[in-house]
Amino acid sequence: MNGRTAGMPSIQARLSTLWIVVMLLILSADIFGFMIPGALEGIISGTGPIQVTQELMLVFAAVLTIPIVMVYLSRVLRYEASRWANIIAAVITILFVIGGGSPYLHYYFFASVEIACMLLIIWYAWKWRSPDGSPIPAVGVRRRRMTAPAQQADGVSLN
Numbered sequence: 244m245n246g247r248t249a250g251m252p253s254i255q256a257r258l259s260t261l262w263i264v265v266m267l268l269i270l271s272a273d274i275f276g277f278m279i280p281g282a283l284e285g286i287i288s289g290t291g292p293i294q295v296t297q298e299l300m301l302v303f304a305a306v307l308t309i310p311i312v313m314v315y316l317s318r319v320l321r322y323e324a325s326r327w328a329n330i331i332a333a334v335i336t337i338l339f340v341i342g343g344g345s346p347y348l349h350y351y352f353f354a355s356v357e358i359a360c361m362l363l364i365i366w367y368a369w370k371w372r373s374p375d376g377s378p379i380p381a382v383g384v385r386r387r388r389m390t391a392p393a394q395q396a397d398g399v400s401l402n
Contacts, residue, residue, distance in 0.1 A: 254371050258317035258329055261364050265336065265357050266310035272353035276345060306339045322371070329368040333361040 252260070277283045285291030293299070309332050316328055340354050340361075 254367055255318045255325070257367055258325070258364055259314050261360050261367075262310045262313040262317060265360050265364075266314065268353050268357045268360070269307065269310065269340075272350055272357075275349045275353070276347070279345075279347065306335065309336050326368045326371055330365050333364045333368075337361050 282291070286295060289295065313329065313332050317325060320328055337358055340357050344350055344354055
């Protein structure tokens with residue numbers, strides 16, 4: 244065992260999976276929002292509560308890209324960079340979810356679950372310690388004990 248509980252996924256896998264959940268919840272909330280009578284027509288005709296501009300679409304695209312990119316980055320960034328990237332990305336996304344909400348029950352539900360997942364991301368990243376001493380170490384980190392000095396094929400000690 245490498246310090247992980249048997250069967251528990253690594254911290255990178257947990258973070259990446261939580262970002263997948265957040266991404267799907269955000270998409271689901273948007274799809275549900277389009278089902279509100281008149282919402283889609285208002286967006287298309289420009290008569291909705293928000294004037295949709297290219298700049299606004301760029302901001303939405305940038306913020307919605309965060310969970311998608313974090314699925315990958317959570318698995319490949321080094322320990323310290325991953326910790327801070329996850330914390331910062333989750334805080335930005337929480338602000339977007341709160342600030343970009345709509346006053347509908349379905350949105351309150353989706354937003355609550357999204358925020359709970361992102362708070363869990365922040366908690367995991369904050370509690371994550373050095374990969375060597377972590378209770379949830381990096382993927383593939385294995386400690387081996389050597390009982391005898393390592394030797395090359397010709398019998399020369401490597402220690």
